[in-house]
Amino acid sequence: MEIALVEGTRTRPAPGLKGSCPRCGQAAVAKCGSQLIWHWSHKGRRHCDPWWENETEWHRAWKAHFPDRMHEVVLFDEATGEKHIADLKTDRGMVIEIQHSAMPVEELKAREAFYKHMIWIVDGRPFRTQFELRPEPLPHPDSQLLDDVVFFEGLGTVFWRRSENEANPAMVLMHKAEEIGSQIQEHYQGHHFFKWKRPREVWLQATAPVLIDFGGHEVYRICEYQNPSRHCVQLIQKRALIEKNGGSYNESSIGVK
Ligand SMILES: [Zn+2]
Structure with a gap:
């Protein structure tokens, strides 16, 4: 732990300090060595939480x-x-x-x-x-572009259109994402x-x-x-x-x- 209570105050470990666990109230001892990051060691082998x-x-x-x-x-x-x-x-x-x-x-x-x-x-x-x-950018999942366009990962990022495949959505006409690159950019908010x-x-x-x-x-x-x-x-x-x-x-x- 980074925080224990010392006389009721939330305190970071420092050499020689004794405090208590803010969750269970058990004793906690400040461990301030050179091997591990300074921390409070909870009484008992395991932390109470x-x-x-x-x-x-x-x-x-x-x-x-x-x-x-x-x-x-x-x-x-x-x-x-x-x-x-x-x-x-x-x-x-x-x-x-x-x-x-x-x-x-x-x-x-x-x-x-x-x-x-x-x-x-x-x-x-x-x-x-x-x-x-x-690497290919994708539109935000809430973007209206997705009302029609379905993206997936094929040989690179590809998409198909619901409007083009109403008759047989089991076998769809595929397009490369680059075809609508500028539209994707408009709706891009960091998704990949x-x-x-x-x-x-x-x-x-x-x-x-x-x-x-x-x-x-x-x-x-x-x-x-x-x-x-x-x-x-x-x-x-x-x-x-x-x-x-x-x-x-x-x-x-x-x-x-
Ligand atoms: Zn505890």
């Missing part, structure tokens, strides 16, 4: 874009008595979960149900080489198809927005075209995402490997 994930430099770099008051906020559901520590909670009440590891779908669903208004920031660096962004070898399925089943961080200045938000359903990603500037949620983008932390 089953959803807690050991923190890496990557977690800390994301938190550091946001003011301290938003870090590690304890949330309590009065109806169920459940209590969890959100990685970040913005002033507008949105939870940002900074997640390195995949998890069972049941846990994903439980966390989404508990936090409700939330997004996932996922560490994509472990599967960066399995993920390939297709992708190829993901051995995808982490759990992230495709999320209801809350999933934004994958492969390092660099952008995150890839998983999006979906409807009817027929197809996944795509939207490239979003980290700076825009962070500033929109009340943080300030600290460029020096993006180099974290």
